[in-house]
Structure formats: C-alpha cells, structure tokens
Amino acid sequence: MQAVSDEQLISWVADGDSSCLGTLFERHHRGIYQFCLQLTRNPALAEDLTQEIFIRVLRKAGSFRGEGCFKAWLYNVARNLTFDELRKNKRRGITVPEPDAENLGHMVDERSAEQSASDKQRLDQLETALARLPEAAREVIWLGRFEFEGYDELAQALGCKPGAARVRMHRAMNQLNDIFKAMEVNPAHV
Amino acid sequence: MSDEKQRGVPFDGAPEEQQLWDSLSQINRAEPGPALRSRFYDALSEASRPTLAQRLAARFGNVSLWVPAVACMVIGLGLGLALNPSSQGTGPTDQLVALQEQVSDLNRRVLLDQLEQASTNARLRGVIAAGELVADDPDLARALLRRASQDQSASVRSAAIDALGPQIASAEVGDELMGLLEGADSPLVQLALVDLVLRHGTARQVRLLLDLARAERLHPDLVPYVTSAVEPTEA
Numbered sequence: 001m002q003a004v005s006d007e008q009l010i011s012w013v014a015d016g017d018s019s020c021l022g023t024l025f026e027r028h029h030r031g032i033y034q035f036c037l038q039l040t041r042n043p044a045l046a047e048d049l050t051q052e053i054f055i056r057v058l059r060k061a062g063s064f065r066g067e068g069c070f071k072a073w074l075y076n077v078a079r080n081l082t083f084d085e086l087r088k089n090k091r092r093g094i095t096v097p098e099p100d101a102e103n104l105g106h107m108v109d110e111r112s113a114e115q116s117a118s119d120k121q122r123l124d125q126l127e128t129a130l131a132r133l134p135e136a137a138r139e140v141i142w143l144g145r146f147e148f149e150g151y152d153e154l155a156q157a158l159g160c161k162p163g164a165a166r167v168r169m170h171r172a173m174n175q176l177n178d179i180f181k182a183m184e185v186n187p188a189h190v
Numbered sequence: 191m192s193d194e195k196q197r198g199v200p201f202d203g204a205p206e207e208q209q210l211w212d213s214l215s216q217i218n219r220a221e222p223g224p225a226l227r228s229r230f231y232d233a234l235s236e237a238s239r240p241t242l243a244q245r246l247a248a249r250f251g252n253v254s255l256w257v258p259a260v261a262c263m264v265i266g267l268g269l270g271l272a273l274n275p276s277s278q279g280t281g282p283t284d285q286l287v288a289l290q291e292q293v294s295d296l297n298r299r300v301l302l303d304q305l306e307q308a309s310t311n312a313r314l315r316g317v318i319a320a321g322e323l324v325a326d327d328p329d330l331a332r333a334l335l336r337r338a339s340q341d342q343s344a345s346v347r348s349a350a351i352d353a354l355g356p357q358i359a360s361a362e363v364g365d366e367l368m369g370l371l372e373g374a375d376s377p378l379v380q381l382a383l384v385d386l387v388l389r390h391g392t393a394r395q396v397r398l399l400l401d402l403a404r405a406e407r408l409h410p411d412l413v414p415y416v417t418s419a420v421e422p423t424e425a
Contacts, residue, residue, distance in 0.1 A: 015309060022231065029222065029226065033221075033222040051226065051229055051233055144199040148199055149199060173203050173210065177207045
C-alpha cells in the first residue's frame with residue numbers, strides 16, 4: 001500500500017515541491033522504460049526517453065487536473081514523447097532495429113533456465129511477432145497486458161474512448177496472432 | 191514483477207488469441223541500466239534550479255506589494271521636501287541614503303513574508319532571494335534557519351541550508367544546523383548539510399561530521415562521500 005497517492009504527489013510537484021517527483025520516478029520508471037523499449041527497441045534511447053518523460057512531467061505537472069489517474073496521464077505523456085521521437089527518427093532516416101538475435105538476447109537474457117526448449121522457442125517467436133507489429137498495435141497490447149487493469153485507464157493513456165481502446169486491443173491481438181501463425185508455418189522468418 | 195502488475199485488462203478473444211494473451215505474461219521485461227537513476231536525479235536537480243529570470247522575479251517580482259509602496263514614499267519625500275523649508279539644509283545624498291534604507295527595509299519585509307507563504311514555490315523563491323542578503327541580517331538568518339529545520343518540503347529545507355552558506359560558522363546557526371545533521375530524514379537534506387559543512391564549516395564542525403560518518407550515523411550513501419572528502423585532508 002502506498003502512503004501517499006500518485007495524484008497527491010503530482011499535486012505537490014505542481015505546487016513546486018519537485019522532490020516528490022523522485023517518489024513518482026521510483027514508482028514508475030521501470031514500467032515507462034519497458035514501454036519505451038517496446039516501441040523503440042533501443043535500450044539507450046529508451047533510457048533517454050524515460051528521463052525526458054519525467055522531466056516533461058515536472059514541467060507539465062500543473063496541467064494534471066486530477067481527472068482520471070496519474071498513471072494513465074503519465075503514460076499518455078510517455079507515448080506522445082516516444083511517438084514524437086520515432087517520427088523525428090523516421091524523418092532523419094533512422095529506423096527501429098529489426099528484432100534479431102542480438103536484440104532478443106537483450107530482452108530475454110534473464111529467462112529461467114528451467115524453461116523447456118520449445119517453450120523458450122515459442123516465447124522467442126512471440127517476442128519477435130510482437131516486435132513486428134506496427135507501433136500502434138504494440139503499444140496497446142503492451143499497456144493493456146502489463147500496465148493497466150481496466151479499459152477506462154487504458155483509454156486515458158491512449159487518448160481515446162474506452163470503446164475505441166477495446167476495439168484497438170482486439171485488432172492488435174488479431175494482428176499478433178496472424179504474424180505468430182505465419183512464423184509457425186515458416187520458422188525461417190523467426 | 192508483481193502478479194498484480196501482470197493481470198492486464200480483461201481480454202476475451204478467440205482461443206488462439208487468448209493463448210497468446212496468456213503467454214505474453216511470460217515475456218521477460220528488461221530492466222533499465224543503473225545509470226538511469228543518477229542521470230535522472232541530476233536532470234531533476236538541474237531542471238528544478240530557478241533560472242536567472244525566476245531569481246530576478248523572486249527578488250523583484252512581487253510588484254503589487256512594493257511598487258505602490260515605493261511610489262508613495264517617493265511622492266511623500268518629494269512633497270516633504272517641497273513643503274518643509276527646514277529640510278532644505280540636508281543634501282540630496284542624505285535623502286537618497288534614507289530612501290535606499292527604506293527600500294531595502296521594504297524588500298526585507300517582503301522576503302520575510304515570502305518565507306512564510308503557504309506555496310512551496312513562493313517559499314523556495316524567498317529562500318533563494320534571502321540567501322543573497324542573509325549575511326547582514328540576523329532576522330533573515332533566523333527565518334532561513336526555521337525553513338531549514340521545519341519546512342515540510344525537502345526542496346525548501348535543502349535550499350535554505352544552502353542559502354545559509356558561511357553563516358554556519360556563527361555559533362547560533364552552526365549549532366542548530368549541526369543538530370539537524372543526524373536527525374535529517376531526507377538524504378537530500380542531509381547531503382545539503384554535509385556539503386555546507388564541507389564548504390563552510392569550522393574545523394570542529396568538520397571533525398564532528400567525520401565522527402558521525404565513522405559511527406555510521408549518516409545516510410549509508412553519504413558515509414563514503416564524507417570520509418573520502420575529509421580523510422585526505424586530515425592525513
């Protein structure tokens with residue numbers, strides 16, 4: 001249980017006590033980093049973005065009006081900043097790295113040794129399929145699977161209506177399933 | 191990672207999709223590097239530092255308070271000079287000095303008032319501005335000391351400690367600040383105190399700081415910082 005809610009902390013940040021942002025950082029920076037990493041596939045860029053997102057929160061703290069939850073607002077800031085960065089990179093001709101053995105190695109290197117080889121292969125395939133999804137589909141799956149428990153909050157993070165979030169989730173899972181099945185038929189694609 | 195975090199939104203898709211949904215929870219999630227935390231706190235401290243414009247605004251920004259008062263004083267002084275022939279004898283330099291004193295007194299009152307404001311931001315601005323005047327003003331020193339020891343915000347406490355600067359060498363301020371050192375609940379505040387002692391403390395205060403570090407009565411992260419800063423000098 002948290003003694004002070006995120007919403008209370010961000011109101012103190014808005015009131016000028018920036019030290020409270022440290023507590024919010026400690027609570028959420030891992031999730032934000034993992035979200036950025038999913039979208040960028042670049043650990044160094046994901047770290048830079050994580051730092052930038054929290055500094056952006058410091059500057060925008062006054063615009064959090066207490067409607068909805070802080071976490072959804074935070075992820076909305078995160079996705080806006082990350083998509084901006086991805087757009088800039090595309091204009092500069094920098095592309096998101098394709099999921100290859102090296103990238104996957106970074107993502108899965110702590111996997112339990114007890115997992116069977118086939119389970120591991122299936123998870124590798126799933127990660128590769130996830131990485132091959134368009135960013136918009138990847139973000140909805142990641143946030144819906146790991147960060148939020150309700151469509152209201154997910155929708156707030158995505159900046160859409162709950163019904164639209166639900167539709168986007170179903171479409172994204174459908175796309176993931178299609179890619180995953182194609183990889184099972186032709187494992188050379190893995 | 192907690193189970194709670196892995197629950198996700200309710201998903202009710204086709205069986206194959208449902209299976210994938212379940213499998214997603216087994217994906218390992220990479221941790222950020224250890225440097226991220228320190229980089230963030232550096233950036234936070236940089237971003238929290240008031241800009242020159244903010245410092246000027248803190249010093250001169252409360253226009254609604256001091257501009258009408260100064261204007262009234264100037265008009266009053268002008269009228270007084272015009273209507274009172276006995277004042278013809280005092281030179282313009284004396285009048286300017288008197289005016290300057292009144293302005294600085296007013297400025298000081300505004301600062302003391304700012305240090306007691308409810309808004310953390312206002313207190314922080316007051317602390318920064320007071321730091322520039324504290325050397326010649328025991329009232330401001332006492333007000334800053336009160337912020338350093340009692341303010342509810344760690345940022346204000348740290349800033350007040352920093353603003354007191356060389357005042358730590360005076361008996362009244364020094365004793366109070368050294369008393370805060372051991373009991374400081376926030377590592378940020380303790381770090382500000384340690385830095386202050388290292389920069390402006392007397393030899394006795396530095397020795398006391400080292401004793402606290404050796405007895406591990408400081409925050410664990412600060413102990414090596416203090417010993418490495420003091421011990422080479424001691425040797």
